[in-house]
Amino acid sequence: MHYHVARDGQQLGRISEAELKAGLHDGRFLPTDLAWREGMSEWTPIRDLNLVANAEVVVPKIAVSAPRAAVAASAPAFSPSGPSGGAPAFGPAVPQGGSGLATTSLVFGIVSLVTCSLAGIGALVAIITGHMALGRIDRSRGAIGGRGKAKAGLIMGYISLLLVGIAIVASLAVPVFARIQEKGIVKKQMNDARQVHVACLIYAAENSGKYPATLEELVEKKMLDAALLDGLDDVKPTGWEGEKGFDYLGAGKNDTALGETPILVSRSEGKKGQRIVVHHDGSVAEEKLEE
Missing domain, CATH: 1.20.58 (Methane Monooxygenase Hydroxylase; Chain G, domain 1)
Structure with a gap:
């Protein structure tokens, strides 16, 4: 009984069953090599043929050192319709595509x-x-x-x-980070504006209750740090519309006559129209001012 043997799409030749068994022992043939003989419907791995079980090992007719070309010399011609002898074309049952x-x-x-x-x-x-x-x-x-x-x-x-x-x-993260950044800037400006108001109160206490004509006077009298004032003028919260800085509304006014009048109001406003407002009593908040 002879088998056609193939590996990696190339036929190795027409091999007798005894030679095939011996080749499995000496390594010339692999269990994954494909084999076919008359009566079989498709190529099958040698390991599925059960050639080695309970079989006597036969010395191969072809020496182990023989070149591959010698093994394949007797192989039938390979063609799309199958080799001579009726063997099916290699791999016809495999789904194409x-x-x-x-x-x-x-x-x-x-x-x-x-x-x-x-x-x-x-x-x-x-x-x-x-x-x-x-x-x-x-x-x-x-x-x-x-x-x-x-x-x-x-x-x-x-x-x-x-x-x-x-x-x-x-x-998703960018809007969240933008909101966090906006809140951080608003909080810092509120703290800085509160310090400006404290400086105004100190100035008023030393000047018959009158607020300074300009905030720069607070810097000149060493009551306010210039960097803090510059920070209020050069920054606005992320996403707010309008100009940077604050409007100072207490110029030259008496601290007892201000009432509910805001002292500082941010020029920019948030999406809901809110501004940072510092009142005469020292309270600081985000408020929507009435026109």
Whole structure:
């Protein structure tokens, strides 16, 4: 009884059963090599033929050191319709299209990287078709190529999916960080404005209850740090509209006549129309002023 033996899509020759058993022992043939003989419907791995179990090992007719060409010399011609002797074409039962899926995975993997608008969809297509292609290639026992394309498509697909995830997280995080930054600036300006008001009270106590004509007078009299005043003039909260700085409304007024009049009011306002307001009594808050 003789078998046609093939490996990696190439036929090794027409081998007798005894020689095949011996070749399994000496390493010339592998359990994963495919074999076919008359009466078999398809190529089958040698390990599934049960040739070694309970069988006496026969010395091979071809020496172990014989070149591969000598083994394959007697192999029937390989053609799409099958070798002479009736053997089926190598791998006919394997589903075709694996290489096409691999190409699809590669193309969509590239698209998912270079086209941000299709990144999510392209990545999913690349991953799904890549896994399908690898599955078909594995089942084909080497008859279908494209493993490299499938792996490349998978890698790019997963990278694109990761980038999409990062973009989604960033889109959610940026507004949160902006709000935190806005709150931080508002809090600092409120604290600085409160210090300006304290300096105004000290000035009024030393000048018959009158507030300074300008805030620069507080700096000249060493009652206020110039850097603090510059900070009020050069900064506005993130997202607020309007000019930087504060309007000083207590110029030359008597501290007993101010009543509820604000002393300092920010020129910029938030999305709800609120401004930073410092009152005569020292209270500081975000308020929407009446026109």
